[in-house]
Amino acid sequence: MHVNAKKLAFSGLALALCVLAIVLSGIIEFNTLFLLGLASFLIGIIIRECGMGLGFGFYLGAILLGVILAPNKLYCITFGAMGLYVVAIEFCWRHLGRLHTKMNKRVLFWIIKYIVFNIIYLPMLLLFPKLLFAGEMSNTFLLIAAVGGQAVVFIYDRAYEYFQGHVWTKFRKRIGFEL
DSSP states (O other), rough: OEEEEEEHHHHHHHHHHHHHHHHHHHGGGGHHHHHHHHHHHHHHHHHHHOOOOHHHHHHHHHHHHHHHOSSSSSSHHHHHHHHHHHHHHHHHHHHHHHHHOSOOHHHHHHHHHHHHHHHHHHHHHHHHHHOOOOOOOOHHHHHHHHHHHHHHHHHHHHHHHHIIEEEEIIHHHHOOOOO
């Protein structure tokens, strides 16, 4: 088994930053979703730099350390869902490249993204609405939240793609990862 010490050390530092963002999301309440999104973006970086195996281990380790260290454990569920989305779309992207189809792969990838998101989001919304919203929710509010979630995943995904394509691409050159 070949271990790249530089990538392993980088993934350890990224895990520390990821858990720090999870912990800070419970302390700095007005930036909760931003910090949890940043933490989940780090999962994507590790997957792209080190592979699916180490990336999935990173994801599980971040959840475990988040549950142990975070003051607000409910934010770990939100991070887990956001991270699962990143793991799933990175997995799908890797396998979509091997697929031979006449359908536009970009359109197919967006369809897969929305399916993955709804598999994660809708059960949480319908079965555990108190995890997402405080107070009583009417059926109309749940419907609005379900439709609104579709817009939120578009914004989240665009931010993730921008982060990976622009921010991380520029930063990775500075820390010595080759392209």
